[in-house]
Amino acid sequence: NKLNIENSANLYFINCTLTGTQIISTGQISLINSTSTTDIQINDGVVSVVNSTLGGKISVKKNKGTLVIGDNVDFDSNLEIINDGTVTTNNPEKILLYLKNIKGSYVINDAVITKTHNFDGSITLNNCTITSTDNRNYGILNLNNCTVNVGPNNTFLTNANKVYISKDTKITGKINDPNNGVTYEGAGKTYVVKQDTINLFFDTSNEGRLSSIVKPGDTLDFQGKIELTHSLIIDKPVNIISSTKDSYIDLHTIGGSYFGENPGNAFVINKDGAYTNVTGVYFHNTQLWIYNTNHVTLDRISAVVEDQRVGSGVGQTSIRQNSSYITVKNSYFRTKDNEGSSTLVLAWADYCTIENNTIEGEGTVGNLLYLTTYNINIPTDIVYNSHNKIINNTIRGPQEPSGICYGICISGYDNIIDSNTLTYSGQGIMFQWGSGVTNVEQDECLFGSGENVVSNNKLYGGCGIETGDIVYNNYMEGLLRVYGKAYNNTANELYLFSSNANVTNNTILGEVTLIGNYEAITNCIMENNTIVGTITITNRVTNTTIKGNDIQGNIIIEGSNNTITDNKIISDSKYSITIIKLAQNNKICDNYLLTKTNGGDLTVNFRDESNIVANNIPVNTKVELVSPSEAIINKAIVIVIKLVDTDGNLIKDAQVLISSSNGNETVTLTDGTYNYQYTPRKIGEDTITVKYTGNHELFRSTNSTKINVIAESENPKEEGKTTPEQGKQPATEQQTTPAKSTNKVTLTLTKAIPKTISKKAKKLVISAKLKVGTQLAKKEKVTFTVKDKKYTRKTNNKGIAKLTLNKKQLSKILKKVKTGKKIKIQIKYNKQIITKYIKVKK
Structure with missing residues (x-):
């Protein structure tokens, strides 16, 4: 009948059905894929529900109990939640019918509220319809564009704290407000604030707080230059504007230490200043301090710090200490040489929107936009710096990169960094260095961060993105x-x-x-x-x-x-x-x-x-060629072409390109092999090259073979003979033994080669004439070898191939030859060879 869950217990109900038994919990309970219609009393600890159906009576005890309603949770019609503790959910609209006490920070959109509630926390109702009577407010309740209709003679709400009602909210019913905590938008007076009137509206004897003249909902119209040496504290919900567009507020702030305990003179909006709007005001060398408050809007302001220690340890514009629903938009922030402190900072700030601003840093400055845990007192187990939106801002870093300056630096959970443009040569979008917790440093490690989305940003100048759990559609250099x-x-x-x-x-x-x-x-x-x-x-x-x-x-x-x-x-x-x-x-x-x-x-x-x-x-391939080494001019020979892979398998239907002195020809290797008919048309050495260009699956390959083409009537047994050398004596100028044919090949010197040569010789000329039968052989290659250096020259229209060596070329050849020694000279065309020797002298 009763199940007690003790402090140290950690109990999971998975795929279970719970009925009848009362559960009293001071431990940890998780309901997963389950159905519960039993009563649950949460005296301490946490009860988490995911993918389940929840019914019965659930009591959450004050200050100690926590009910966490996760994704895909349905509610039985008999469910009743008595909430004196904490209920956490991503879908507050869904549980309104079952809650009596709505505690914590919630934004509820487009809901129909028919049940009487106790509001206790920071609750915003947007576009809601309310028909329940006798509601009570113990916290801060914001009604935006809501319709309330409980009848003109019935009580809609009894207020014990603060209620803010927008101009477009329509209320039919009574509001009991014994402490005058209800503020209606647009209902206040407007006061002009100048240098000589500011003390009427800010009480210097009370730390610079708003004076008794200023009421919630009033408008303060700042005009002209106002210079002070003390703080201004906004502790009532007011509107701050500059109708003349010439406001200039300079509090001459000088920050204290880098631990942030003394920010100096500051323009402060505190908890009691919730729902304040600041529009079109210029701040110079002034600490902006948005502290432990909510629903504050800064629109089209300028905050400029130049050559002064403003923001040390906290940032020149600082939103901090459990602030929420702060909007900063269409504004300009610039920090120049403020001794290394940040520009726009969120320190334990949630549900904030930073949108369409320009943020610039110059010289020695800190991070330009910074979600931090440093120098802030965050209780244990608090989820901090969460659900913030940093959207469509333009951020420009200092000209020189710095290790203490990041473009955007984040810690926290479920933040969105989207569509920003950042130009900086240092680090762009980065995680916070260290833990930010006293005596708990984790070098270069991310501390307390998750579920952050970085999207659609453009980063120039060499900076990049070095944090984020989901990062998409970004461009960075x-x-x-x-x-x-x-x-x-x-x-x-x-x-x-x-x-x-x-x-x-x-x-x-x-x-x-x-x-x-x-x-x-x-x-x-x-x-x-x-x-x-x-x-x-x-x-x-x-x-x-x-x-x-x-x-x-x-x-x-x-x-x-x-x-x-x-x-x-x-x-x-x-x-x-x-x-x-x-x-x-x-x-x-x-x-x-x-x-x-x-x-x-x-x-x-x-x-x-x-x-x-x-x-x-692609698989590697190999072109294999089988061919004779010699062929007779104008007579066909067969060259066998094969294309195989690395395992030796024939590759069928491949096309190869065959190149020779005859030109180019493409053939198909139908069965992986091809008998190519080659008919040489020129005497001399010819190179036949077969190239396979490959495809997506097969790698390219090439192979070549050289064929010596001779005249038809040459006697292979006789060709190539020369007058033999006698010892070291040079050969005589004799050609190969002539064959009895009109097509014999002859190679002769056109000029005698000198018998000696000086090491200082300026030139050496060697020339030879080539004939086939009685015809001069034109454009044929003749090889000249001088010592061990080879040269190739083509015969001209007179059949003469000529080699000319200048002084520089001769010097390289002769400098290693001792005086009195001989160098070998050889002229060669196919197998026709002439050999001579030249003696080297000084």
Whole structure:
């Protein structure tokens, strides 16, 4: 009949049905995929409900009990929640019918309220219809564009604290307000505030607070230049404007230490100043201090700090200490040389909107927009800096980057950083360094942050995005660090730091490093990215998949148990993928891998046989040629062409290009082989080249063969003979033994080669004449060898090939030859050879 859950207990009900039994809890209870119609009394601890149906009577005791209603929770019609403690939900509209006491900070939109409630906290009702009578307010209640109709003679609300009612809210019914805590928008007076009248409206004997003249809902119209040396404190909901558009407030702030305990003279909006609006006012060298308050709007203001210590430890415009629903929009913030403090700061601020502002830093300044936990007293277990929106701001950093200045720096949960433009050569969007908690520092670690979204931002000047749980649609000219999910971004470089990260559809114009942040990372996915650079998978990375990417670089794998598949890698390196010798059990399969010299599996370099490399394309190919070494001019020979893969299998139906002195011809290797009929048309050496250009699955290959083409009537047994050398004596100028044919080839010197040559000789000329039968052989290549240096010259229209060596060329040849020694001179055309020797003298 009764189940007691003690303090230390942690009980899970999963796929359960609870009926009848009363649960009294001082521990931790979780209902998951369950149905409960039993009564639950939460004296202490937490009861969490997810994916369940909830009924019965639930009592949440004051200050100690907490009911957390998660996603996909339905309510039985008999549910009643008696809430004196804390109820947490993302959908307050859904539970209104079941709550008597609405405690905490809620924004309720478009709801129909038919049940009587006690409002106790910071509650905003937007566009709601209310028909319940005898409601009570113990906190701050804001009614925006609501319709209240309980009848003219019935009581709608009894107010014990503060109520703010917009102009467009229509109320039929009575409001009991014994303490005059109800403020109606637009109902106050307007006062002109100038240098000589300001003391009428701010009481210097009471720390600069608003005087008794100013009532909630009044308007203060600041005009002209106002310079003071004390604080101004807004402790009532008022409107602050400048109808003359010339307001200039300078409190000559000089901040205290960098621990933030003394910000100096400040323009303060405190808790009692909730629902204040500040529009079109210019602040100079003045600390703006939005402290422990809510529903404050700063619109079209300017806050400029120049060459003065304003904001030390807190930021020149500081929204802090459990402030919420603060809106800063259409405003200008500039900080120049304020000794390194930040510009616009949120420190334990929730549900704030920072939109369409310009923020600039110059010289020695701190972070430009900063969500921080430093120098703020945050109770244990408080979720801080959460649900804020930083939207469409223009941020410009100092000309010189600084380690103490980030463009946007965040800590906290569920914040949105969207559509901002940031120009800075330092770090762009970054996480807070350290913990921000006294004596609890975690070097370079993110402290207390999660579920933050960074999207649609543009970052120029070399800065990047180095934080965020979901990062998408951003353009940056610097580094992208990934801790969660990143997609559709463009960056110059990418670092992956966390397990279970998902990187998809990004364009990375440089290196990618999977590195881990102080610990090993695993189960990451990189898919469908375009990467122009090397991917390095360090030894702390395991069980990670690189899939479907277009990579214009290569991959270096130092870790084990990773999968590389379905990628296209075109690399200028020797290898497309290199697995270092200690890495094991990596799978490299089904990729398109291409280097300048190889394709497919042959482009993967690895040692450990536990690594699997298979089915990568293009498969390497080889052109095989079988041909005679000699052919007779104008008579056909057969050259056998084969195209095979790395296993020696014939590749069918491939086209190859055949090039020779006859020109170019394309043929198809129907069965993987082809008998090519080659008919030489010129005497001399001919090179036949066969080129396969390849396709997506097969790598290109080329092979060549050289064929010596001779005249038809040459006697192969006689050709090539010359007058033999006698010892070291030079050969005589004799040609090869003539064949009995009119087509014999003859090679003769046109001028005798000198018998001696000086080391200082300025020129050496050697020429020879080539004939086929009685015809002069034109445009044929003749090889000249002087000592061990070869030269090739073509015969001219007279059949003469001529070699001329100048002084510089001769000097290089002769400087290593001792005086009195001989150098060998040889002239060669096919097998026709003339050999001479020249003696070297001084």
